[in-house]
Amino acid sequence: xxxxxxxxxxxxxxxxxxxxxxxxxxxxxxxxxxxxxxxxxxxxxxxxxxxxxxxxxxxxxxxxxxxxxxxxxxxxxxxxxxxxxxxxxxxxxxxxxxxxxxxxxxxxxxxxxxxxxxxxxxxxxxxxxxxxxxxxxxxxxxxxxxxxxxxxxxxxxxxxxxxxxxxxxxxxxxxxxxxxxxxxxxxxxxxxxxxxxxxxxxxxxxxxxxxxxxxxxxxxxxxxxxxxxxxxxxxxxxxxxxxxxxxxxxxxxxxxxxxxxxxxxxxx
Amino acid sequence: xxxxxxxxxxxxxxxxxxxxxxxxxxxxxxxxxxxxxxxxxxxxxxxxxxxxxxxxxxxxxxxxxxxxxxxxxxxxxxxxxxxxxxxxxxxxxxxxxxxxxxxxxxxxxxxxxxxxxxxxxxxxxxxxxxxxxxxxxxxxxxxxxxxxxxxxxxxxxxxxxxxxxxxxxxxxxxxxxxxxxxxxxxxxxxxxxxxxxxxxxxxxxxxxxxxxxxxxxxxxxxxxxxxxxxxxxxxxxxxxxxxxxxxxxxxxxxxxxxxxxxxxxxxx
Numbered sequence: 001x002x003x004x005x006x007x008x009x010x011x012x013x014x015x016x017x018x019x020x021x022x023x024x025x026x027x028x029x030x031x032x033x034x035x036x037x038x039x040x041x042x043x044x045x046x047x048x049x050x051x052x053x054x055x056x057x058x059x060x061x062x063x064x065x066x067x068x069x070x071x072x073x074x075x076x077x078x079x080x081x082x083x084x085x086x087x088x089x090x091x092x093x094x095x096x097x098x099x100x101x102x103x104x105x106x107x108x109x110x111x112x113x114x115x116x117x118x119x120x121x122x123x124x125x126x127x128x129x130x131x132x133x134x135x136x137x138x139x140x141x142x143x144x145x146x147x148x149x150x151x152x153x154x155x156x157x158x159x160x161x162x163x164x165x166x167x168x169x170x171x172x173x174x175x176x177x178x179x180x181x182x183x184x185x186x187x188x189x190x191x192x193x194x195x196x197x198x199x200x201x202x203x204x205x206x207x208x209x210x211x212x213x214x215x216x217x218x219x220x221x222x223x224x225x226x227x228x229x230x231x232x233x234x235x236x237x238x239x240x241x242x243x244x245x246x247x248x249x250x251x252x253x254x255x256x257x258x259x260x261x262x263x264x265x266x267x268x
Numbered sequence: 269x270x271x272x273x274x275x276x277x278x279x280x281x282x283x284x285x286x287x288x289x290x291x292x293x294x295x296x297x298x299x300x301x302x303x304x305x306x307x308x309x310x311x312x313x314x315x316x317x318x319x320x321x322x323x324x325x326x327x328x329x330x331x332x333x334x335x336x337x338x339x340x341x342x343x344x345x346x347x348x349x350x351x352x353x354x355x356x357x358x359x360x361x362x363x364x365x366x367x368x369x370x371x372x373x374x375x376x377x378x379x380x381x382x383x384x385x386x387x388x389x390x391x392x393x394x395x396x397x398x399x400x401x402x403x404x405x406x407x408x409x410x411x412x413x414x415x416x417x418x419x420x421x422x423x424x425x426x427x428x429x430x431x432x433x434x435x436x437x438x439x440x441x442x443x444x445x446x447x448x449x450x451x452x453x454x455x456x457x458x459x460x461x462x463x464x465x466x467x468x469x470x471x472x473x474x475x476x477x478x479x480x481x482x483x484x485x486x487x488x489x490x491x492x493x494x495x496x497x498x499x500x501x502x503x504x505x506x507x508x509x510x511x512x513x514x515x516x517x518x519x520x521x522x523x524x525x526x527x528x529x530x531x532x533x534x535x536x
Contacts, residue, residue, distance in 0.1 A: 087369075115504045
């Protein structure tokens with residue numbers, strides 16, 4: 001099992017181009033995981049803007065064509081370097097074709113708590129009382145190698161879908177750790193921000209939901225220990241679903257959040 | 269007073285470049301309104317992808333440098349043309365400098381209701397019982413010309429901030445119409461998605477909050493009539509605030525939603 005650090009290691013080709021090797025462990029049903037791809041793009045952006053602005057604070061990506069495992073190039077364009085933030089464009093290229101197009105804002109995060117918080121951390125049973133997600137899960141019609149590298153424990157109240165009786169509440173909450181034992185950091189939180197399974201599973205819509213666009217914000221440096229993740233949806237219709245993820249650290253502070261628009265196949 | 273259509277009219281310079289004239293009416297405190305800028309970029313993207321994919325369904329933008337009123341150029345890059353969606357990059361350029369960098373997904377929307385909805389439309393008093401926002405509002409320390417072109421009526425329960433007693437609930441709800449009398453469409457909904465005043469006003473943080481990144485999804489064609497908009501925040505800290513907007517049409521269906529990360533000045 002590879003570490004997150006190894007799976008996102010880049011080789012500097014020149015100031016604006018980095019070589020990546022996309023690791024098949026960080027995949028879902030034969031497709032590279034979206035949050036992992038954001039982390040690879042984020043790593044390249046950080047290398048471009050360090051040491052002043054070492055942390056990704058916001059990233060928005062359009063998913064154009066699913067990349068394959070193996071070699072890829074990340075092209076970075078510095079759009080603006082300000083006093084407190086840098087803004088960059090980044091493109092993941094494979095076989096000469098853009099696969100993911102993103103723009104990122106980078107700055108310097110700290111671990112101070114919020115001045116105001118509108119949401120309490122999600123409430124779920126203790127970590128050991130939640131259900132460890134597995135690579136070959138009941139109810140899933142494809143393998144999820146990501147579950148070898150992310151240790152995810154799902155609130156059993158949200159797992160009825162795995163037994164053919166989805167709650168249709170539209171919420172899935174889980175504990176997450178990196179399986180390599182390392183603590184979460186601003187880059188790996190981009191993986192936690194894009195949880196598997198999708199909330200459509202809880203709505204009775206099995207199967208793969210490809211992401212069209214995804215935006216994530218990293219709000220502060222996470223405390224050591226697991227994160228709690230709450231995934232919800234607002235509206236499903238017209239073959240589209242939005243998913244909103246909120247990620248709290250072990251001290252109960254919001255450390256990351258994301259919104260994505262995905263394609264779903266609705267019953268006829 | 270100009271119409272939305274006039275304020276977003278573009279001149280085709282070539283297949284990938286469009287001339288715009290940014291209209292000072294669509295501004296807040298001397299800065300062009302973010303949602304209006306998205307609509308200008310969206311109009312260019314639509315011109316590039318019509319007739320197959322006439323509607324913006326998702327847009328994510330990074331705000332690099334505030335554009336000035338007056339002439340600007342929108343550069344569009346077709347990233348991918350698929351069967352059901354097109355994806356494009358778009359940059360708003362002024363004086364040779366990129367001011368806003370965006371990527372957009374376009375497709376074809378319809379007016380069918382949701383298959384599943386996780387949120388009820390925001391409940392607020394009848395339109396005539398809400399408070400019409402004005403260009404020079406009590407509690408605002410700058411003029412908001414946007415209120416000449418958007419007819420916005422704010423729930424009086426959320427207006428205590430204007431009298432120095434913010435509720436700190438972190439919600440502002442309003443009715444919105446285009447003042448030119450035209451109905452909302454997928455492009456103008458991008459303006460409704462970026463409401464003024466910011467929710468920070470209700471948290472006791474007066475003043476301008478520049479947007480860093482903003483993502484908006486248009487979910488379906490809106491019914492004629494006003495929209496109801498609910499603006500909330502999740503977390504304020506580290507000089508950053510997120511804002512989430514949800515927009516429902518006159519039939520109570522979610523027609524648009526957005527998430528943005530903005531800079532705030534917190535009390536010392």
